[in-house]
Amino acid sequence: MTNNFDEKLSESQDSEQAVESSRRNFIFGSVAAAGLTVAPGMMLYQTANARSLSDFSLNEKASSQVRWGMLVDTTKQVDWNKCVDACNKEHGLNNETHSRDDQKTQYIRVVDVKNKTTGYSMSLPVMCQHCESAPCVDVCPTGASMKRADGIVLVDRHRCIGCRYCMMACPYKARSFVHEVLTDQTENTPRGKGCVESCNMCVTRIDNGQLPACVEASEGAIIFGDLNDPQSDISQLLAKHGGKQIRADLKLNPGVHYQGI
Template identity: 85%
Template sequence: MTSKIEKEDLSRRNFVFGSIAAAGLTVAPGVMLYQTANARDLSKPVSSKVRWGMLIDTTKDVDWNKCVEACVKEHGLGNEEHSRADQRTQYIRVVDVKNKTTGYSMSLPVMCQHCEKPPCVDVCPTGASMKREDGIVLVDRHRCIGCRYCMMACPYKARSFVHETLTDQKTTTPRGKGCVESCNMCVNRVDNGQLPACVEVSEGAIVFGDLNDPESDISRLLAKHGGKQIRADLKLNPGVQYQGI
């Protein structure tokens, strides 16, 4: 175990990052890219021809907290009044990792990895935890009974549970007490042809696009420079990939 999480209050989420040995500096050339999702026909269901993904270049000098802030603003998070800091909902969190032997440290944003084979969906007893046809993993709160099995199952600890009555939610992100929630890749924005909120403020460090389309920016970048999945050994094939970890 060569890495350690430095943030104390995230202790319950100390987990997989032993596997992200912050070893070599695999600096991928930074290509500034904004890709706009093509606005689809909103009267038709989403299709599995598309698979949305994100490529996060951790070598870029970006303040990831900006992404967290954008996320909080977009989804109206942080309105819990009674919950402890480690209970409050996080869609994205910034994880700092450090290689003790070399002293090399880095930070990376971690959110729902939008697995192709999501364990949270496997274990959900009610079908609330679901994967949309276009690869976005989200919670159907109409069905969620708050058992939190998905939180146990997720190897990325991406999910949060709402412990208290919420008020003043965003119209686009209904959320409330007794339900589990997580990053939904800004499904409301993506459907309207916009980029996810974190991507928009990332100064090009996060590239969003269709992994199934070889011509998309994200696919080209992945083909040229490769990407790494966190805990690739679990063979969940996450849609969120990283460079520089």
């Protein structure tokens, strides 16, 4: 099934239907392509049976059976700025009018890394790493900084008092503080002055059965999936080719893994 919520909405929003069907077509199209690239193809088929979409539909709670994660293949020649643009567009970022550059929100950024000794350099996108033992969740005095049952770390802005302790605690600098009054937010990403925010793995898209914006924009260089499901392609790829976490020494077990770092 698709999302019946989507369908319902489409009664009032004509354009929704077109988008929905185009998305379906895209997935059909890419499944054929995926069959060629993802080995073994049969695995994909099995997992389709292993988890039905009802697990992820709008009217189900986030499940602790699932742990959403990402695998970023930094060896792919991708313009990571496309991911940044997609993220900014999805969440309506970059709409500050007063803030200095160092005060503006960034959910995802491109980090250039260079080895001083060897001269080897590379780029990779860094966003909230959705840690299993997230320091931001631990230090938050009000519980505004929280981890959903499915491993997504996000800020409950209804509770955030803007103390910024989570920003102090995050080893990835993944969080931003809103330094000014904002208007014209997107429907799915409420944001406002005085609260801390960060990548939420496009949680409304995930609940809606869609991929996070950066994953869609990554031309296949970012794989999204369930780390708890050994049959998922992210788990399979991790099992086969391995992956690294940034600052794995801190033992926070981030949900975002990288290849080629």
